[in-house]
Amino acid sequence: MFLFREIFKELRHFQRDGVPLAVLALIVIRFLIAIIGILFNASLLYVAVNTYDLQGSCNFLIAFNAFCLVIFMPFMSISVFNHSLMPVQTCFWWELVPMFFGNLFMVSTLAVAFDRLLSVLLPAWHTSQNKEFNYLGSLLTLCILYAGCIVYFCYAALPQLTADSPTVICLNPSDSYQGGIGTILFVVSLVVVTLCILCYAIIWVIVRKNRTKWNGTFTMKILTSLSVLIFIISFGYFFAIVIRIISSLWKIANFAYITFVSSMFSTIAMAANAPVLYIYSSDYQNALRQHFPRLFKPQQRQMRGSNAFNNNNNRNWATLSLAAVDRTTRVAPINVRGAAAETKRQGNGQN
Secondary structure (H helix, E strand, C coil), X not given: CHHHHHHHHHHHHHHHHCCCHHHHHHHHXXXXXXXXXXXXXXXXXXXXXXXXXXXXXXHHHHHHHHHHHHHHHHHHHHHHHCCCEEEHHHHHHHCHHHHHHHHHHHHHHHHHHHHHHHHHHCHHHHHHHCCCHHHHHHHHHHXXXXXXXXXXXXXXXXXXXXXXXXXXXCCCHHHHCCHXXXXXXXXXXXXXXXXXXXXXXXHHHHHHHCHHHHCCCXXXXXXXXXXXXXXXXXXXXXXHHHHHHHHHHCCCCCHHHHHHHHHHHHHHHHHCHHHHHHHHCHHHHHHHHHHCCCCCCHHHHHHHHHHXXXXXXXXXXXXXXXXXXXXXXXXXXXXXXXXXXXXXXXXXXXX
């Protein structure tokens, strides 16, 4: 609640003086990052749908996760084109769709972690079920129910806000999380992120105890990528929390600037899905190269250049070798004739 009071204090200054230019610049920068994230996640979704090797529950959930971000991130343009102060009720309706898909993204990230945990704890069962509709349908149903409940609780809390409810700059869905419901949803989000971290920690402990069993498996190949992703997401989330708490306790000036800058780490984390999978997962690397050859084949171009360089070297060595052989064949007869003449002189001397 103390955080909310500090934010509202800053917003009253905005209401009196207008939205500063620095905030507008940060809004535009965040939207540019979001555009990059939309392109990356759209390419990831396209590759997952059109690549046969990327089948199974984990890849399906990763694609679903990217789909949520493709829907969520374009709504960041709202703050670019409408950055005026508005009642929190109005902000709720503006952020209704991104609120649903943003929470759906977060809980689907937990679903990916839970799916990987099942693949390690119950490998035989998971292998038989990971492509079954009942298994994936159950996970998706739970995810949709979670996101739907978050939206409903926010909607149910709207009548409790009085006519003089605080005004907000509608930058994120969380801007409409006010009062007691805001505190509850903050704790729920914290629990979801913590569960993701806990799942991957358990997976790493199990895998490291029996490396020979898991080496070369899909779980081992994708585990590094997913761990890096959840690290980036959790870092952005917890870093934003720490920054907000510190800045509010120390009563730092321009508190609203700091809270908005800290939220940009979450946007960067959302845009990092495809790059991280491309770097750490050979399956996604090959798929992205196959479907987007002009964008994802720098290493092959380098290899072709290296091969051309090696071929030139080989041709040069071959030329030098032939020249050496040619010189040897020309010198050899001269040496033979010289040896024969010397032998003849020695014979005449003896006679």
